[in-house]
Amino acid sequence: MNDGIHSAKAELYRFFAEFFKPPEEGFYQEITSPRFPEELSRWFQEAGYSATTSAPNLRELWSSFGEFAEDYRRAVSGAIHPYAPPVESIYKPWTEDPGAEVPMAGQRGYFYGDPAVHMRHLYDELGITLPPEYASIPDHLTLELEFLAFLFEAGEAEAARLFIREHLDWLGDFRAELETTPRGGRYARIVAWLEELLRQETSEGGRKDG
């Protein structure tokens, strides 16, 4: 029973992770296919989550793959500025290391902060490798969601919830940035949806995984 719930959760978080990768048309076709909402709700059920009120209608949200890809390119990829980086370090103090004598210590808004160093530490300790292009952004949302999926798959539900509380607590700030970023509005809705799900996961009454 728990295995089923955990692997459903893992798949759901991988589904969210997919939004923050360079877009592929296959994914877009999948999530906008007519039968997708039904599949998704089955997924939610299997994961033990109740229906989310903030779930957007993805078919209406992005009328074409081009639109989806353009939002990604403009709002989150970093290729075009301004953008909202889907990276934890940006929204947290760069380091709380009292010995660090650098101007960004304690400041927000910089890449490769303490969250990134800790994420890399976790990957190393747990024997997980990441693609070379993410070597210096190990706290990218897509990787953190995949890591969360790993935790559920490994049956580490408590650890997963701790991870959400400590490493996915920045999504509100990210969403706020998306809301003021050109072409970021639709991504903000995906993040709001993800936040709702994570809230279910971490609130006592909301989860059913034993």
Added chain:
Amino acid sequence: MLEEKISRRTFLKATALAVGALSVGAVGTFSFETWKGKRAEAERKDDIRVIPTLCAACSNYCGLNVYVKNGRVWRAVGLPQHPKSKGKICARGHGLLATPYLRQRLTQPLKRMEDGSFQPISWEQAFREIGEKLQEIRTKYGPGVIAHISYSGRKTARWYGERLLWALGSPNTFTHDASCNTGRVVGFEHTVGGTPGTDIANARYMVYMGRNLAEGITPGDVFELAKAREKGAQIVVVDPRGNNMYQMATKWVPIRPGTDLAFVLALAHVLIREGLYDAAFVKEYGYGFEQFAQAVEKYTPQWAEEITGVPAATIEEVARGLGKNKPRAFIHPGWRGPTGNSYANSVDTARTVALVNALLGNYQKEGGLIFGKNPPFGNLDPAKYPAPEKPALPRVDNEWTLPHNVVTAVPDKIRDGALKAIIVNSSNPVMHYNNPLYAREAYKLLELLVVVDIFMSETAELAHYVLPEVSYLERDDVVEGIGGKKPVVALRQQAIGKIHPETKASWEIYRGIAEAAGVGKYFNFTIDELNQAMLAPTGLSLNELKAEGTVVLNSPLLLGTPNFETPTGKVEFYSTNFKAAGFDPIPNWKPPLVMPDVSKGEFRLINGRQAYHSHTNTTRNPYLLALTEHYHGDRLWINRRVAERMGLKEGDWVEVRSEAATARVQVHLTEAIHPEAVFIYAPYGSLAKDAPGRNFAFSFMTLLPYHKLDPVSGIAMTQEIVVTLRKI
């Protein structure tokens, strides 16, 4: 279905263990909070790496030891053996450590689309399209229409840029110098053969004319100045502004801006009239002294007082101070100020400064001006690495024969159709070299503009292709040489891993473009191979240099006998090159191009370097901009009495109007500025869309009328600006 699609793109891979066997419990620091708490413990285990490299926040390129912990920059200290840093770094050097982590960095090659927007593209596509376009332009118009512009301090960009251009058949490489110190370079080169350094620590009497060591900082020079001061040296600051160096000075001589030439001509007059000059030195090393002496007979202190506003007695006092302390006395050659690029008479001011120093006989003497000894550098073996020939084509800026290149002429050369394609590296020509609005319209006419940068600069915004470079802490560069009493070699090397995977070092970018443009055979080496070849004659290996970062070569310069690399081999009081170029061989008085009419409420707008910024290089840095905010560093300085007469109070907003444009700014009231001038620090008022600098004051460059360029040196004469103020 869903599962299949999504799992296919999983980025993270579990390696050592099967997924199901992830053992979180075994990781004592799984919790972020716990990990942070145990940091001190973890640190002891951590090996902190110390990597010697070079700062990049200004052209000093001070030696740094960068401490890297957990793969990140953790602290940096100056390298004691580096002659510029002497163990210390300045606020900018400290602030710049944030650069790799700034979110404004460019992360991917971009192509400008027809609607003006940028589209991210792959490096392969960028190289291919740039290479094809370069070949097409070369075939259509000939190679001479291709140019390269770089910051002159950036040796990697200069070296690779020149090789690429020569390979393509074009001689048109430009540096930023005409926006900086070309006036000084031209003045000194054609008078004494080059620009010497200063032996500050051993000097007894020093005159700094618009050269502000406290803000145009070289940490090593500031130490030397403090040492000299302790030993009782006299330090005279001649500047319309009581700049920060005043705190270390013994005297401030406020001068009417634009008239420094009259001041130095009068110094020469007094030194000769009173027999305070080194007659033996002049006899042995001078050429044309009699004509010069005759010319300066008319430049009496009384005459200069009229022009400069400096009392004749002060001029005499300074001349005597210099004369009595010679040869341990000098006038600093300057940098960008009155001798560099400010006025129509800057070049002649520089020549006269060089000559007054010759009257003091201080060349190659302790406490004087010293042509340093440079390290002997080698080059790649052409048998193995074919080298392109220097193109025989004339340069597009060849109407100027005295300077090496005139980047300020580029907008007009584009408008004339003489330039069609430009590659820009580590430089922002649209913003800094001419009036930016004038420059912008010109650069828009190019058929190909490629910009290599780490930020979306004003120039990058116009580019057809923007190529993102790694930051200075993420790359290796070409080995640097620093001349001095002992020659020094120094290396910038990669201290941390790349933050953004789709960024590249310049040397890789040039190789990519060259291969795509059909001239890849000239780039069949790595930067390590190049550096090894350059180092060979020094006897140092690249590994030795990498270990030390900065190495002082033990082959000291012998002081005493100067070698003047001029056509006559002498100090040219009468410049043969100026004569040949059709200019006055003797520096005579020449007024600045424009003069404010004080009775009409006009001021001269002057500008200068701020201690915590280096142009737009640093105005993306939140830490340094916080200093600007804290100190109100972007206010317009105005003389307190004048301001009060105008009804202005500290912090009031005014509109500043020149014939070119208007700007808005808050005023700073102070006694420390000449009543006929207003002053603004140089780095503010960016025009780039995403630059935080645009929220601060204005750029003096936007107010610069598009004067003709200086016919002698090509400088844009950036303090030839008359403005009026209106309270708003």
